[in-house]
Amino acid sequence: GQQLNQSPQSMFIQEGEDVSMNCTSSSIFNTWLWYKQDPGEGPVLLIALYKAGELTSNGRLTAQFGITRKDSFLNISASIPSDVGIYFCAGQSRDSNYQLIWGAGTKLIIKP
Amino acid sequence: GAVVSQHPSWVICKSGTSVKIECRSLDFQATTMFWYRQFPKQSLMLMATSNEGSKATYEQGVEKDKFLINHASLTLSTLTVTSAHPEDSSFYICSATETATNQPQHFGDGTRLSIL
Numbered sequence: 001g002q003q004l005n006q007s008p009q010s011m012f013i014q015e016g017e018d019v020s021m022n023c024t025s026s027s028i029f030n031t032w033l034w035y036k037q038d039p040g041e042g043p044v045l046l047i048a049l050y051k052a053g054e055l056t057s058n059g060r061l062t063a064q065f066g067i068t069r070k071d072s073f074l075n076i077s078a079s080i081p082s083d084v085g086i087y088f089c090a091g092q093s094r095d096s097n098y099q100l101i102w103g104a105g106t107k108l109i110i111k112p
Numbered sequence: 113g114a115v116v117s118q119h120p121s122w123v124i125c126k127s128g129t130s131v132k133i134e135c136r137s138l139d140f141q142a143t144t145m146f147w148y149r150q151f152p153k154q155s156l157m158l159m160a161t162s163n164e165g166s167k168a169t170y171e172q173g174v175e176k177d178k179f180l181i182n183h184a185s186l187t188l189s190t191l192t193v194t195s196a197h198p199e200d201s202s203f204y205i206c207s208a209t210e211t212a213t214n215q216p217q218h219f220g221d222g223t224r225l226s227i228l
Contacts, residue, residue: 100217
């Protein structure tokens with residue numbers, strides 16, 4: 001089915017570094033969501049974006065809803081070991097009946 | 113807030129057994145619940161959308177007689193994998209939302225199903 005283009009696929013970083021990942025789509029979305037999934041658990045909502053251009057922060061996390069409504073990025077500042085996991089973007093729109101359209105995920109690994 | 117509880121977290125059973133998985137919204141009323149399946153190293157694949165009091169809507173390729181969904185109340189939906197076989201082994205995750213529109217989905221912790 002339809003999927004968002006999420007990059008990078010994986011990131012190997014040092015603790016303390018900043019992280020940036022993004023998602024793009026050929027379709028317009030009304031809502032962009034960013035989730036984090038730890039192994040063996042369900043995704044946890046990090047940030048929800050509802051307006052084009054919206055910039056929202058949640059602690060060390062910052063996400064933006066692109067002006068064109070076709071993209072979004074997530075930044076993590078000063079990474080710590082518990083940031084390890086898989087980050088998924090997801091879009092919602094009326095056209096998809098508000099079902100979530102998922103990116104393939106970005107696996108974040110922090111080098112000791 | 114917005115806590116979704118999924119039970120059991122892990123099931124191991126013999127081929128031919130039927131397995132029921134429960135999904136509960138603990139602190140909100142879930143008009144709509146979703147059931148997903150996730151294969152290793154992949155994102156979530158939607159199986160069906162369930163609205164309280166009505167029949168579930170299944171995605172293409174998902175057998176509704178195989179995966180029975182019941183959403184009898186605003187806080188509980190169940191997925192029953194009937195006559196499970198090894199190929200049904202997977203990670204099943206539910207999510208819930210207060211409305212069917214522009215609200216984020218909140219996810220349960222998933223159920224690891226292993227069929228021997």
